[in-house]
Amino acid sequence: MPMLNLGILAHVDAGKTSLTERLLYAAGVIDEIGSVDEGSTRTDTLALERRRGITIKSAVVSFTVDDVTVNLIDTPGHPDFIAEVERVLSVLDGAVLVVSAVEGVQAQTRVLMRTLQRLRIPTIVLVNKIDRGGARYEHVLEQISARLTPAIVPMGEAREQGTRDARFTPFTENRLRTPLLDLLAGQDDDLLAAYVEGGVSDERLRAALVRQTGQALVHPVYLGSAMTGAGIPELVAGIAELLPAGAGDADGPVSGTVFKVERGPAGEKIAYVRMFSGTLRTRDRLPLRDGEEGKVTAISVFDQGSAVRETSVSAGRIGTLRGLEGIRIGDSVGVPRKPSAHEHHFSPPTLETVVTPCHPRDRGALHLALTRLAEQDPLIGLRQDEIRKETSVSLYGEVQKEVIQATLADEFGIDVVFRGTTPLCVERPVGTGAAAEFNGKAPNPFLATVGLRVDPAPVGSGVDFRLEVELGAMPYAFFKAVEDTVRETLGQGIHGWQVTDCTVTMTRSGYSPRQSHAHQGFDKSMSSTGADFRGVTPLVLMSALREAGTQVYEPVHRFRLEAPADTLGAVLPVLAKQRAVVRTTRTHRSTSVLEGWIPVARVHELGQWLPGLTRGEGELECAFDHYAPVVGGTVPDRPRTDLNPLDRKEYLLNVARRV
Template sequence: MSSAANLRNIGIIAHIDAGKTTFTERLLYYAGITHRMGEVHDGDSQMDYLPQEKERGITITAAATHFSWLGAEVHLIDTPGHVDFTIEVERSLRVLDGAVAVFCGVGCVEPQSEVVWRQADRHGIPRLAFVNKLDRPGADFDRVVDDMARKLNARGVPLTVPLSEGGEFAAVADIVTMEKVSFSAEDQGAGVSRTPLSEAELALCARYRETLLEAAADVDDAAAEKYLAGEAVPAPLLRAALRKGTLAGKIFPVFAGSALRNRGVQPAMDGIVHYLPSPEEAPPARGDDPLTGVPATRKPVPSAPFSALVFKVLQEEGRRTVYLRVYSGKAEEGDTLLNAATGQKEKVARLFRMHAGKKERIAVAAAGDIVAARGIRFARTGDTLCDPGAPIVYESIEIRKPVVSIVVEPRTVREMERLRDLLCTMADEDPTLSFREDADTGQILLSGMGELHLEIAIDRLAREHGMEVRKGNPQVVYRETVASAGRAESVFEREIAERQVKVVTVVGVSPAPRGSGVRISDGFRLLGLPPDVADGAEMGLREGAFFGALGYPVDDVAIELSRLEFLSGVPSPMAAKVAAAKAFHEAYEKGKPYLLEPVMAVEIVVPDEFLGGVIGDVNARRGNVTSVDRRPGGSFLSAAIPLKEMFGYVTALRSLSQGRGTYTMKFSHYDKG
């Protein structure tokens, strides 16, 4: 158990193929955790431990590990770059205190880099940037820093910059100490030497030094006094000023390197300790008392009442493992905890510190720790575990809705029940994966964030559980909403428990802004209904919105229940629920329902000579081109295209660009089909 002041809880975030996992492998090697470097392209990296990750050379699940550096204990999570696995990034950023964003020196700020950067912005996480692959032709360090300002509205401050020898990236210049930092080839970059900069190198670094001094002066008065007086600013004062600006989110230190060539990594490791926060420097964890709803906070100290957020659930060898970020207090094996989200009690059987797919048993988990626990039977992603005597519930984790579905069925009817159980387990692990049975056909519809997401899920069913399934073609997950307001007065009359019950209900439905979901006005709570009857009515409205008049989930509607009166019979929650659902459907049909289809934000990179053909194809797919950015590496085209039109697009793009075009896409919004 480390002191919280010496902890760093960080994540590695980036676009797919920017080099996150390779960078992480170097961190572990130089910290002495591993004795040989695993390579993604060889399928032997430590952090990509799933068979699917080794085969595809991509990160699918966020892997946690830890190492020591400069006297600090660094807890690190390597996150996926592929948009289909964005839940892994979201739930990791929710529990981290800092992050390192890895940018490709050639591709600069790529689409998924923007997505994960915005996610980190939303959580207010301080970040460093590591500009990778500077050994490759076309790499441009300055362009990445400019891209950060232009695309991310982020003030990147270079702390190391690339130095070339014979046109090759060979070393970095440390702008804080104004030294040349070289990495020995004999021991895979582990040997680091510092020498004075030559006159030519000093001239090259002068503008970076000025940028650094200006940034330090803008965030720290002591640094500003020396800078404005023309005095030398010592390195410790510079680091203190940069740390202050980084923690405030005003500046983002930038480091140069090439992880694959073992150059520039150790200065970035120093930067993790120097500039990213400890749990003690993060704001107190904010939540609510689940009994009163009153806001509450917990200080990140072991003496406070225990509280932790469940951010991941895994099934390993038939056992349920829960990943926790401990925000306050401490817990030991055998302790009983309260799930503040559900009111259930949980008992901690085992505690572990993680290293990718391996575990190290520990006795105590304390404030600031990221650990795995066994024995937690019911808690799900986003639940809060806390001291039963001091309950608190933290904000849960945002989970995006699936946009693609496929039909899956077992080889034999006898395996149907087992398939349901396995899918329940997988949906417990991955909240962006869901399934339902079609009431008409009896088929199971499996839904996820994209084709790759579903492909991996089916592969895991076969490999890990021996469940071979047949699958149908991908289908779009539609939703529906109303074009105008609708109002209905509905009468529900039925004999319940040998007594005639008659309920009159008035419901109004109206369109709501895109992305707002189903909003139910709580004005009906003032109608004088018993609390359990009012709860039943609300449940009826929500269940009524599960499927609308067109057979799809209802979205973006505002619902108002203005009357619910029992004309005869005893008021009951069940009668209120059925009456409210009936009135909702009648009002909804009067609102002129129509379909909504998922629209994807698509980023396409093609050589300039193929741009015209690609734009024409986007238009033919009912797409809307939002921007075209011409760069030395080709044209970057941004577009909004309905998901229905994107199936098989990889083949079409290859044909249009002679195999030289690439694209990425992420869910943007639902719109009228």
């Protein structure tokens, strides 16, 4: 049976989860439609999701349309949970992008559509809520064409919109023919030639629509209401006809991608995997990270709304795997897939906050709980400060902070408070620096010779470690200890921020060979160990980095601000105060659109000011763009959480205490 892995995506409150409920009801999977407001939907299973009425974690359900089995993945709509959406996009065959007929195209809608187009995921658009007061589907179609993509095909029109009797009326073939030909022929030379000659049949035109939709060149647009069911049968038929089923050879090599990890009732890991090739069976052994291996102890696949225990999961399907304790989100199962030329990742978190337990006795439990949450969301970066007994977490926004707080209270029984949110900066070297410590020469107390040179590298290149010494000059384990320690130490630069975009070259090496006394064993006091290289490397690296010098860079968002033209006089001074740089300004009729850059640290404050400045009509869209040098004022420092190799005396005392 053909399989279709379908994602439902939308800006928050566009009706995405309600649409999922309606699709399950239409397919006969559920007998009663759940309510987001009442917390009774099938996919919002977390207590916090039901209480707040928002989707936080992606969820998988399934239903059948004709002979196609659809695995439907409901995704979060709030931008603070964009990382959850990112992981889902990598396993989709097609998507339905939901747009509200009342609110129209919103900030997150644009972000999602750009990503769907970049990844070339076949997408159908649903204009939802045509039954709501204020619904304006004609205006929304204009917005979609202007702000998302002009390659849209309205498949019908809404009658009696704005009322409970609103319904979707599909266009007849004759009504649809001319606009469809104009759009499709522009991307198909054979169809264009037949069009000019006047010989395009309805069957050929429909086949061209199916083909170009499957290639993500055009996007059919349906109208409807998830609440009343208007237009849903036509949407379901369009999904089955226009979106391509998942491909894959069940007899080929095993290859899949883990896009979600959660914990079961007994604390066991459950990995959600999309299989692209081959067949994975219970008791199969899989290689995991760091050379580990795991055995699949149980497999479930999705069927008619539920996860059903099976002995295998094959290409094209989504399944859950148990028994793989070392598995993480993003891991490959079997043969890794080749990265797509259009592969895109959303930006990493650009904010950080310190979380502390209300009761000091919960410190250990808090760290364990945050580690569990980071397993489910790898972009929640944890930073443990053993000196101050504090834990920092990286975030996308304030709503995510509230969700983490509520999750810790509900699931782990830990009450926490957060400090103020601060931007996550980075450091980059501004010049070249070098340093060395020699075995047996004061003041080096370690039995190891390490020389390092730090050079700046192109923006976005990350950290590269190289050797200018012979690999056979000493045991490989010592070289590995140096490289691993270099990467770990660069987590905190001169000002305490992650150091990136640099090349670190090992220029000197040396060690004391293994020594032993007669009739005795190994003498550590006379022989080098990995601990010697791990101990001296931070001192050498930070000395080289101090000589090179570093510049602190703060995260900057690109923004798009749409507001009434007559409010610009009030908006522009506030943008300047928030250190925003306006690159372009366009005015159309009574609306102005400003685009530019703004420091991440100022986005939240601007969002608070905006409603009052624009009579509640302003719309701000932000996304990470780049890091910019911190200029003017005091360079922000981040408290260190390591042994502080910038202070040699303190570092050696800390190392001695640790030993």
